[in-house]
Amino acid sequence: MRKPLLLTLALVAAGLLPTAAQISVSNDKPVRGDAITITLAKPEPYVVVTYRPNSSLAHSDTLRTTGMATDFQWAPSRAGVVSLSTAGQGSRNVSVRYKGMPGLGIMVLILAGTILLGGAGFAFGLLFRDDGDEEAMEDFLEHRADT
Numbered sequence: 001m002r003k004p005l006l007l008t009l010a011l012v013a014a015g016l017l018p019t020a021a022q023i024s025v026s027n028d029k030p031v032r033g034d035a036i037t038i039t040l041a042k043p044e045p046y047v048v049v050t051y052r053p054n055s056s057l058a059h060s061d062t063l064r065t066t067g068m069a070t071d072f073q074w075a076p077s078r079a080g081v082v083s084l085s086t087a088g089q090g091s092r093n094v095s096v097r098y099k100g101m102p103g104l105g106i107m108v109l110i111l112a113g114t115i116l117l118g119g120a121g122f123a124f125g126l127l128f129r130d131d132g133d134e135e136a137m138e139d140f141l142e143h144r145a146d147t
Contacts, residue, residue, distance in 0.1 A: 022089035035075040043068035053083040
C-alpha cells in the first residue's frame, strides 16, 4: 500500500519541478527589424514564427536551416505578440516593439481628444446657460441636428 502511494507522490513531485526553458531568445522584447538569436534546448530543423497568434489576422513564417540546429537568427517584420514554436519543444510568446512611436496613433489620440473635449464644452455651455430666456433655449435646441 505504501509503495504505490510513494511512487505516485514521486511522479507528481517530478511533474511539478521547474524545467529548463526549451526556447530562449537573446532579447525578451525585440524591436521590429532588429535581428535576435533564438536558442533551442535540442536541435530542430525549423522554428515556426506566428505573428498575432489566436487572432483572425494571424500570419506564420518558418525559419529553416539545412539539417538540425539549436540557434536561429530572426528579424521580426511586424510588431505585436509573436509565438515561437517547434515540433517537440513547445512554444514561447515574445512581445515585439515598434522602432519608434507610430504617427497614426498620435493622430488618432489627438482626434479623439478633440471630439471628447468639444462635446464636453458644448455640454457645459448648455448647462451654464441663463435659464431666464427659455424660448431662446428651445429655439437653439430645435435648430441642432438630431443625433
